[in-house]
Amino acid sequence: MAQSWWRAERRALVAPALLVALAVAQIASWRGFGLSPWKGGGFGMFATNDAGAFRIVRVVEEQSAGDSPVVLPAELDRIRRHARELPREANLRRVADAVRALEPSLGTLRVEVWRTVFDREDLAPHLELVARAEFP
Amino acid sequence: MELALRLFLLVLLLDASLFWFERLPMQILCGLGLLLPDWARDARFWAVVTALAAWPLVWNWPFSDNHDYLRALTALAAAVALSARDPAGALRVSARLLVGATFLFAALWKLGLSPDWWDGTFFRVTLLSDPRFHDLAVLAGGVRWETLDAFDAALVDFLAGRGGWPGAFVEPPGLRPLALALTAFTGALEASIAAAFLWPRPTRLRNPLLITFGVTTFAFATVAGFGWLLMTLGLAQCEADERRARVGYVATLFLIEVYRSVPWSRMLIDALGLS
Numbered sequence A: 001m002a003q004s005w006w007r008a009e010r011r012a013l014v015a016p017a018l019l020v021a022l023a024v025a026q027i028a029s030w031r032g033f034g035l036s037p038w039k040g041g042g043f044g045m046f047a048t049n050d051a052g053a054f055r056i057v058r059v060v061e062e063q064s065a066g067d068s069p070v071v072l073p074a075e076l077d078r079i080r081r082h083a084r085e086l087p088r089e090a091n092l093r094r095v096a097d098a099v100r101a102l103e104p105s106l107g108t109l110r111v112e113v114w115r116t117v118f119d120r121e122d123l124a125p126h127l128e129l130v131a132r133a134e135f136p
Numbered sequence B: 001m002e003l004a005l006r007l008f009l010l011v012l013l014l015d016a017s018l019f020w021f022e023r024l025p026m027q028i029l030c031g032l033g034l035l036l037p038d039w040a041r042d043a044r045f046w047a048v049v050t051a052l053a054a055w056p057l058v059w060n061w062p063f064s065d066n067h068d069y070l071r072a073l074t075a076l077a078a079a080v081a082l083s084a085r086d087p088a089g090a091l092r093v094s095a096r097l098l099v100g101a102t103f104l105f106a107a108l109w110k111l112g113l114s115p116d117w118w119d120g121t122f123f124r125v126t127l128l129s130d131p132r133f134h135d136l137a138v139l140a141g142g143v144r145w146e147t148l149d150a151f152d153a154a155l156v157d158f159l160a161g162r163g164g165w166p167g168a169f170v171e172p173p174g175l176r177p178l179a180l181a182l183t184a185f186t187g188a189l190e191a192s193i194a195a196a197f198l199w200p201r202p203t204r205l206r207n208p209l210l211i212t213f214g215v216t217t218f219a220f221a222t223v224a225g226f227g228w229l230l231m232t233l234g235l236a237q238c239e240a241d242e243r244r245a246r247v248g249y250v251a252t253l254f255l256i257e258v259y260r261s262v263p264w265s266r267m268l269i270d271a272l273g274l275s
Helices: A010-033 A074-085 A089-102 B002-014 B020-035 B043-059 B066-081 B087-113 B121-129 B131-141 B145-159 B175-198 B206-217 B224-236 B243-261 B264-271
Strands: A055-063 A066-070 A109-118 A125-135
Touching: A010 B066, A010 B087, A055 A074, A055 A089, A055 A125, A074 A089, A074 A109, A089 A109, A089 A125, A109 B121, B002 B020, B002 B066, B002 B087, B002 B224, B002 B243, B020 B043, B043 B066, B066 B087, B066 B224, B087 B175, B087 B224, B121 B131, B121 B145, B121 B175, B131 B145, B131 B175, B131 B264, B175 B206, B206 B224, B206 B243, B224 B243
Parallel strands: none
Antiparallel strands: A055 A066, A055 A109, A109 A125
């Protein structure tokens, strides 16, 4: 006779309960910090085009004459991807600090994370801001 | 239970982590578990497997894939079940709920949270941009390779900030119906699996639904590790009298490997003269 899950030993519910807790935390992190829906253990993969590959991290130096883009070197790729997947302010600050460590003369830096949104009519992409922070 | 645990060890051995320092300890331990059956029946062994599966989630945060979490939780379920009064019964319940909760959240994301799922935009873009789905787009959507190349080149330029979007891009006529069919099929199947596995009393429908998911989804979405894990969980939650379902899960697990290792869709494209 098949056993109902509500009559199972409590310990059988430990792993499923942890899965639910992780998935709820993932949704909260998406809402609160812009976490990529594909990451974090919430099973949002293959649900949306808001994936890491369609996100962009931009760093610009704010100058009186206008913004000047800063090219991120390959050695900062892991920090860049970290900010891309989870663009909370602490991760954006890590990008700015890492860039400044390589080029100390840089002024105020603005770090932005954008996602790609595709038009439902003709699939033309445009960028939508996920997070932005300035670091003097 | 024994078969499910041994199969899970095999899955852990084959679907190892990217980094050698994560992969090697797990592979050595799983190899020992396969060679020494007494170890694989010991909760302490599975506690160590759980630790080896879980620490990369912290180390790699937030880069791990969703099935990496499910893998660690499956190991935890095995460790906990082996310390229960009825290990096989506890593992059955844990596995059933892990599958149900996985599909509950997968369906919630698709049907409730994602802004670009319902109208088919997700699949329209995925069929054009994700190489894993290109064969499906050509076979079932009538998409031409030149269109895929043009979309890819335009997208790469757009993401690199090298230009806007070519206004002349014309969506192939067969793409939207295919995307809408995939959207409806996937959403309905995942929601049905969640309901069938979370229903308080196990329903007979749950095994055909999960096997259907394995047979269809992984034919193109070659995330073999996730497929193997789901089939192992399906096997673990089978009742003693569900022999045909157990055979179905094991057969589907091997079918997923065939999908991964044999370029069947490309061979079909060549045979049909669509290359």
